[in-house]
Amino acid sequence: MNTARILSIAAVAAFASIGAQAGELNGNLYGTDFEAHVQSTRSSTDVRAEGQKALPNFAKGPVADYAARTTSNLDRAAVRSDALVAIRAHQIATGERS
Known part of the structure; x- marks a missing residue:
């Protein structure tokens, strides 16, 4: 039992290290460096001003x-x-099962 457990842990570690090396060699693991190739056309002050303008309407909606x-x-x-009363009657989920 212990041997099987050790071998399974070693296999998972090996697959994880191979995946990490493949990402480093490729330089782009599932598009993680997408932000590095994007050039913004708007200034940060424009974006912040637009966010401040939209903030009062953010929480409005039917709910x-x-x-x-x-x-x-x-x-x-x-x-x-x-x-x-509801917790004691098991009408509300509590603990790790909720």
């Missing part, structure tokens, strides 16, 4: 609008107690 309009009539303690 966000619905959540903003929803009001709750429960306080924090009531929500926590309901959550404890």
